[in-house]
Amino acid sequence: MSSQPYRNALVTGASSGIGAAIVRRLREAGLEVHAVARDEKRLAQLAEETGCILHAVSVADQKGIEALINGIEVDVLINNAGQSRTGNITKTTPEDIDALVDVNLRAVLQLTALV
Known part of the structure; x- marks a missing residue:
């Protein structure tokens, strides 16, 4: 039995690294932990290991995230998903910038507002 007041958590970027550790x-x-990431195979392994509830969806998928949040109660939100690009910044494309903003900024703001 847990001595803390929180019952449900949602962790993004949960399929590996810091997210999986959280x-x-x-x-x-x-x-009860809802683990969100794009990699369904890794999420399934994590769910088998921990008993978390997996959600294979990209945080950049606004409609998918809205549908997910509408179906669960969230006491704790861990916005862990992130994306970066390697290489020369002068060769960054508009699509690269959009992807970075979608995951690293827009998704964080959207999830926080929805919860």
Whole structure:
């Protein structure tokens, strides 16, 4: 039995690295965790290991995220998803910039507003 007041968490970028570690820790603390990432295979492995609830959706998919949030209660939001580009900044395309803004800014603001 958990001694904390929170019951449900949503973690983005949950399929690996820091996101997966956060999912593990929150599950150990007794929270129901909704793990969000694009990589369904890694999410399935994490769900098998931790018992989290997987959601294979990109945070850049605004309608998909809205549908997800409308179906769950969220006490704790961890905006962990992020994207970067390597290489020379002078060769960055408008599409690269849009992708970075969609994941690193727009998705964070959208999720925070929805929760």
